[in-house]
Amino acid sequence: MAHSFTQEYLQIPAVTRAYTTACVLTTAAVQLELITPFQLYFNPDLIIKRYQIWRLVTNFLFFGPLGFSFMFNMIFLYRYCRMLEEGSFRGRTADFVFMFLFGGVLMTLFGVFANLFFLGQAFTIMLVYVWSRRNPYVRMNFFGLLNFQAPFLPWVLMGFSLLLGNSIIIDLLGIGVGHMYFFLEDIFPNQPGGREAANDSGSFESPL
Numbered sequence: 001m002a003h004s005f006t007q008e009y010l011q012i013p014a015v016t017r018a019y020t021t022a023c024v025l026t027t028a029a030v031q032l033e034l035i036t037p038f039q040l041y042f043n044p045d046l047i048i049k050r051y052q053i054w055r056l057v058t059n060f061l062f063f064g065p066l067g068f069s070f071m072f073n074m075i076f077l078y079r080y081c082r083m084l085e086e087g088s089f090r091g092r093t094a095d096f097v098f099m100f101l102f103g104g105v106l107m108t109l110f111g112v113f114a115n116l117f118f119l120g121q122a123f124t125i126m127l128v129y130v131w132s133r134r135n136p137y138v139r140m141n142f143f144g145l146l147n148f149q150a151p152f153l154p155w156v157l158m159g160f161s162l163l164l165g166n167s168i169i170i171d172l173l174g175i176g177v178g179h180m181y182f183f184l185e186d187i188f189p190n191q192p193g194g195r196e197a198a199n200d201s202g203s204f205e206s207p208l
Contacts, residue, residue, distance in 0.1 A: 137150070157171065
């Protein structure tokens, strides 16, 4: 059984495996009280003045204590990160890592001004948004209650978050950054003057 689990684990695409594992291990370390969320959250002053550079990364790895919210986020993170990596980013690991960096940098800059402490949920919404826009004709079912096409999924998740009493700023940030990436990578290159118009042999991948 352990061997089977190891095989299944190693079959997960590299980027998805690394990110989800880091998130799970970070949460486990907090649950075991090896570290505290105060050592992980995004704090520009501590990063600049005390050189706690790790906070630039750890604030994307912690989704709160074990519970429904954590499991919900992990399921969506794993599912849509893997589908992107095995779908439109198949064989393009470097491009996928670049998307991670693009999203992380923009969210971090926004976090400086919006006083946000943890950005993992926004990052998950970004992944969901990009996948949904590249798969616009996929039919979705949300908890057996709603049926809709994939592009509406980020908005449905935001509405669900609102029903739970959470702030939607994080969700809007993920949607906004996801749309910026999708526009620059999938829409703009096909516009007059875009890189595809200037170079027909480019590596741009059109939306599904």
